[in-house]
Amino acid sequence: MTKPVFFVTPGYGERLRQALHYSQAVRIGDRVETSGQGGWDDELRIPPSLEDEIAQAFRNVERTLETAGASWSDVVHVNSYHVGGFPPQVNETMAMLYRRYMPDHAPIWTQLAVAALGLPDMRIEIRVTAIIA
Template sequence: MEKPEFFVTPGYGDYLRKELHYSQAVKIGNRVETSGQGGWDDDFNIPEALEEEIAQAFRNLERTLATAGASWKDVVHVNSYHVGGFPPEVNAAMVKFYRQYMPDHAPIWTQLGVEALGLPQMRVEIRVTAILA
């Protein structure tokens, strides 16, 4: 088995590694797994609009994947965690960003409703698996 390589997203990832002792991604061979990425900025501010929070989570995943040498084109599996259920705007935003970031393929997706996430104001967290070609 190949040795795991851990990656920290510059900015917010440095803080999370120091304070909570976890990495944002791990690469083993050609497989990259991310930890859940929220819709925060580098100062952990969360947008008020739900669609913008989801958009920021996608951008954070893009940054995190890049630290491990991957991109959205490599993503094969998505888990998304949602506080507050699934009003139509949740799926509309998720699908909008799937089509934007992965126009040439549709990953498998598991969507979960949860009671709470890591920050009290968070409504979404997304983690992905990527396979490098």
């Protein structure tokens, strides 16, 4: 059996590891699982625009995958969690970013509306599974 290896994203991941004692990703063999990635910057600030927050969450997923030796091209499953439901700009932005980050494949996707996320201003959190080919 392959031993799990945990990864902490430089910047915000180090801050969250210190404060809340969790890692941003785990790799087991060729499989990488991430914890939920919000649309925060390294100081855990959330942009005022929902579209900017979603775009930042995608960039944070990318950063976290890279720490574990993976990329968006390896992503096979996405879970997204949304505060405030699904106004049109949510799916429009998500679909645009899927096409940008994964132009050669479409992952499976589970999208959930939730009452709250880990930081008071968060409106999105994205968690992915990647299989490194």
